[in-house]
Amino acid sequence: MGRLAFVFPGQGSQAVGMGSELCRDHEEAAAFFSEASAQLGWDVAGLCFDGPAEQLNQTEFAQPALYVSSAAALAVLSREGVEADVVLGHSLGEYSALAASGAVSFSQGLRLVAERGAAMSEAAAARPGAMAAILGLGDEEVEEICAGAGEVWPVNYNSPGQLVVSGAAGAVTSVMSLAEAAGAKKAVLLPVSGAFHSPFMREAADRMKAVLADTVFQEPQPTFFSSTSCAYEEADALGELMERQVVSPVLWRQTVERLVAEGVDRFVEVGSGRVLSGLIRRIDTDVATANVSDAASLEKTLACLRGG
Secondary structure, X not given: OOEEEEEEOOOOOOOOOXXXXXXXXXXXXXXXXXXXXXXXXXXXXXXXXXXXXXXHOOHHHHHHHHHHHHHHHHHHHHHOOOOOOEXXXXXXXXXXXXXXXXXXXXXXXXXXXXXXXXXXXXHHHHOOOEEXXXXXXXXXXXXXXXXXXXXXXXXXXXXXXXXXXXXXXXXXHHHHHHHHHOXXXXXXXXXXXXXXXXXXXXXXXXXXXXXXXXXXXXXXXXXXXXXXXXXXXXXHHHHHHHHHHOOOOEOHHHHHHHHHHOXXXXXXXXXXXXXXXXXXXXXXXXXXXXXXXXXXXXXXXXXXXXXX
């Protein structure tokens, strides 16, 4: 049997009700929501379990809410004795992966995530932008279109034939039209408030630099693989990496491909939703995927991991 990876979702995977069943059934999961509420000064459990969705979808709330939800799901897996060989995350999910590896404590990670969400929200308000998913074109074709379209960049290499672009609203709209004319199956404007992972987030990255400089990172164990650098990263590089992450593309397809080549054949998505599981299956149909977000998915995942 090959290696096991835990993968942690990013913004966009949030949904009202996330974490509620795990907290109902497992004290160790509920404890993370209580700790987060005390640290942040607002009712994390209430927002995650009951909404409203409009507030949960706001960047400054969505990011810490997802981080806490993933920590709660991980706590249940840990109690069941399930341990990963490597951890990784998509965008925000990299903070959940760092906490899972022990590179930061839950509290340290929550502080960073709350700051990141606020910084990105303010950067988006100061310099509005847009994002769109281009479906059915090769990466090089989309990159070439972006290069001639102004302030727009490829930012999320999600899976073969799915590349997200980010930048000025007009430039994003132009790329969508040009991509469809070039044969894209579809170009979909994403319901986000800013041009994330693009140079439009430079102010957010600068703000994160200061708070990251005050963070002492420990050596990740299990190993942490970054979807920003597409490499294993050690403690002394994490501060600079997480600053750069805010304005850098997410190399998800490249990351999964490399890990599979190195023997990872099972991926468990830890936290809300199954977005990453779907992307991983499109990247490589031979690997096994599972997720832990509620009672049913936990039971199914444990049975699969134990050969039941």
